[in-house]
Amino acid sequence: MSTSLRLRAGLVSIVLLAAFLGIWHLATRSTGTTTTMSPEYAKLMGLTATQGKSAMPGPLDVGAKLWEHLKRPFYDNGPNDKGLGIQLAYSIARVGTGYLLAVLVAIPLGFLIGMSPLLSKALDPFIQVLKPISPLAWMPLALYTIKDSSVSAIFVIFICSIWPMLLNTVFGVASVRKEWVNVARTLEVGTVRRAFTVILPAAAPTILTGMRISIGIAWLVIVAAEMLVGGTGIGYFVWNEWNNLSITNVIIAILLIGVVGMLLDQILARFTRMVTFPE
Amino acid sequence: MTDKFISIEGIAKRYSGAGGATTTVFENLWLSMARGEFACVIGHSGCGKTTVLNILAGLDAPSEGAVIVDGQAISGTSLDRAVIFQSHALLPWRTVLGNVSYAVSSKWRSWDRAKVKAHAQTFIDLVGLTGSEHKRPSELSGGMKQRVGIARALSITPKMMLMDEPFSALDALTRGTLQDEVRRICLETGQTAFMITHDVDEAIYLADKIFLMTNGPGAVLAEVVENPLPRDRGRTDLHRHPLYYALRNHIIDFLVTRSKTFAAETPDHDPRNVPLVHVGKPELTIASDAKPEPSREASWPGLSRPSTSS
Numbered sequence: 206m207s208t209s210l211r212l213r214a215g216l217v218s219i220v221l222l223a224a225f226l227g228i229w230h231l232a233t234r235s236t237g238t239t240t241t242m243s244p245e246y247a248k249l250m251g252l253t254a255t256q257g258k259s260a261m262p263g264p265l266d267v268g269a270k271l272w273e274h275l276k277r278p279f280y281d282n283g284p285n286d287k288g289l290g291i292q293l294a295y296s297i298a299r300v301g302t303g304y305l306l307a308v309l310v311a312i313p314l315g316f317l318i319g320m321s322p323l324l325s326k327a328l329d330p331f332i333q334v335l336k337p338i339s340p341l342a343w344m345p346l347a348l349y350t351i352k353d354s355s356v357s358a359i360f361v362i363f364i365c366s367i368w369p370m371l372l373n374t375v376f377g378v379a380s381v382r383k384e385w386v387n388v389a390r391t392l393e394v395g396t397v398r399r400a401f402t403v404i405l406p407a408a409a410p411t412i413l414t415g416m417r418i419s420i421g422i423a424w425l426v427i428v429a430a431e432m433l434v435g436g437t438g439i440g441y442f443v444w445n446e447w448n449n450l451s452i453t454n455v456i457i458a459i460l461l462i463g464v465v466g467m468l469l470d471q472i473l474a475r476f477t478r479m480v481t482f483p484e
Numbered sequence: 485m486t487d488k489f490i491s492i493e494g495i496a497k498r499y500s501g502a503g504g505a506t507t508t509v510f511e512n513l514w515l516s517m518a519r520g521e522f523a524c525v526i527g528h529s530g531c532g533k534t535t536v537l538n539i540l541a542g543l544d545a546p547s548e549g550a551v552i553v554d555g556q557a558i559s560g561t562s563l564d565r566a567v568i569f570q571s572h573a574l575l576p577w578r579t580v581l582g583n584v585s586y587a588v589s590s591k592w593r594s595w596d597r598a599k600v601k602a603h604a605q606t607f608i609d610l611v612g613l614t615g616s617e618h619k620r621p622s623e624l625s626g627g628m629k630q631r632v633g634i635a636r637a638l639s640i641t642p643k644m645m646l647m648d649e650p651f652s653a654l655d656a657l658t659r660g661t662l663q664d665e666v667r668r669i670c671l672e673t674g675q676t677a678f679m680i681t682h683d684v685d686e687a688i689y690l691a692d693k694i695f696l697m698t699n700g701p702g703a704v705l706a707e708v709v710e711n712p713l714p715r716d717r718g719r720t721d722l723h724r725h726p727l728y729y730a731l732r733n734h735i736i737d738f739l740v741t742r743s744k745t746f747a748a749e750t751p752d753h754d755p756r757n758v759p760l761v762h763v764g765k766p767e768l769t770i771a772s773d774a775k776p777e778p779s780r781e782a783s784w785p786g787l788s789r790p791s792t793s794s
């Protein structure tokens with residue numbers, strides 16, 4: 206039953222993809238030469254005018270270009286011409302660094318806040334105000350104080366990924382089933398051992414859900430941040446290719462951003478499953 | 485009453501509600517148990533049974549009064565007092581062996597893994613879970629989960645066991661076997677046990693003494709009923725004993741009517757000297773045991789039944 210459902214769903218997915226590619230192809234194919242014009246003028250106007258070719262690349266153009274990129278993902282021809290692999294690696298490294306720093310701060314801090322009603326109440330107004338701030342709003346302040354664009358991007362990632370993790374850790378720690386805590390209490394388990402043997406495993410699914418939300422937000426924000434700071438990264442690549450009017454490359458970048466985002470999410474989803482135990 | 489292993493001395497529990505009003509769950513509650521005794525507490529929902537148990541366990545502190553165990557006032561929880569929780573409270577990320585080992589290694593911090601494992605295994609075997617050591621709680625039935633809870637409590641060789649309606653969530657068949665096992669283990673090891681139950685037959689089968697609590701708020705310990713059934717009683721032929729119905733009816737009568745009216749009917753009730761009730765032989769009836777009270781005698785429809793069974 207479930208395998209046949211999966212099979213049918215897969216089939217529908219393929220049909221939808223084929224339909225999408227087909228429509229895309231039909232919508233962007235050449236309509237033949239429309240006007241005759243002087244060669245200089247034609248050169249200025251580009252292929253759109255001379256061959257009736259759509260400015261929007263078709264799936265075949267994108268496929269061919271993607272193949273080219275996949276063959277040489279790591280070439281480096283100077284600041285404005287690097288392989289997509291290198292650009293993605295820059296972005297992933299920034300996200301990874303900012304995210305890990307956020308994990309190192311959010312989880313211990315969340316533990317403290319979750320275990321202490323006093324801290325929880327005292328820090329609540331700060332968290333409530335800081336949380337809704339768009340991470341990009343921090344960018345000028347970061348650039349001004351840190352003075353390094355790459356580190357500023359990492360800072361922005363840090364700021365945007367800290368809140369879901371912090372709030373989920375606080376919630377997970379504060380809402381550990383009372384009877385599990387009571388088990389530890391009747392066994393005279395000390396505070397530190399209790400934190401690691403009862404509270405951490407009990408709160409782990411909630412904490413990891415927060416981490417999963419965070420990685421998604423971080424990946425959303427890095428593209429925008431790199432468009433702002435420039436230099437390297439997939440966000441910068443998108444902006445650079447837009448300036449080059451290479452829509453094909455922009456489409457490829459969009460596709461890759463989606464794929465990498467999905468992979469990051471799946472990795473965290475797998476970790477979440479690993480620490481979740483039904484009762 | 486000579487050896488007071490556990491002595492609850494004038495405890496009270498109050499909660500401050502909204503608008504400064506305080507609810508008194510109970511106050512001036514006195515209760516004592518001898519070493520090796522099995523006591524059951526019966527009373528309606530919300531009368532404060534769990535609160536008493538939590539105070540005994542040290543999970544909760546009384547607003548007033550003290551609890552003395554083995555000559556010492558308790559402060560907080562202790563490995564001497566094991567708790568079997570109603571909802572079994574197993575840690576779902578640990579296996580059966582892991583759950584029991586957690587308790588063992590908490591008691592004997594210096595033991596190495598092998599020793600902890602061997603000790604835990606003994607108690608897993610004792611409750612009949614051999615072969616399920618590596619299962620997680622989600623893979624166990626309700627009865628098996630509660631067995632793990634019992635193994636965990638016993639594994640730390642406590643001085644007493646506290647059980648809050650441990651079998652109420654189980655089906656009748658499983659409940660029966662677990663009652664047998666708890667009784668066997670307690671008799672073998674001479675455990676002192678304090679159990680809350682809703683099941684009158686469970687109390688009659690397991691308890692040496694049955695504490696009857698009136699309804700809350702302001703619940704009091706009305707009487708302590710001594711179980712007249714012989715120590716070698718069996719669960720299945722419990723009802724054949726000539727005193728069974730007298731005892732059962734006495735408890736049910738209390739639950740149905742007297743638990744509500746007790747305070748009004750008994751203004752001279754002394755909470756420090758709760759009457760110890762011996763349920764008499766059916767031909768003598770309870771009324772002749774304490775003070776004669778013919779009205780109560782008349783309200784015992786069950787009295788005619790023992791004569792038919794014996």
Ligand SMILES: Nc1ncnc2c1ncn2[C@@H]1O[C@H](COP(=O)(O)OP(=O)(O)O)[C@@H](O)[C@H]1O
Nearest residue numbers: 499507509528529530531532533534535536700
């Ligand atoms: N945290 C609390 N705040 C206020 N009232 C409480 C609290 N905990 C328990 N109570 C009250 O104490 C009474 C006794 O509860 P409990 O000991 O759980 O009863 P039982 O176990 O006999 O059913 C109940 O009426 C309940 O409403």
Ligand SMILES: [Mg+2]
Nearest residue numbers: 533534535648
């Ligand atoms: Mg209760």
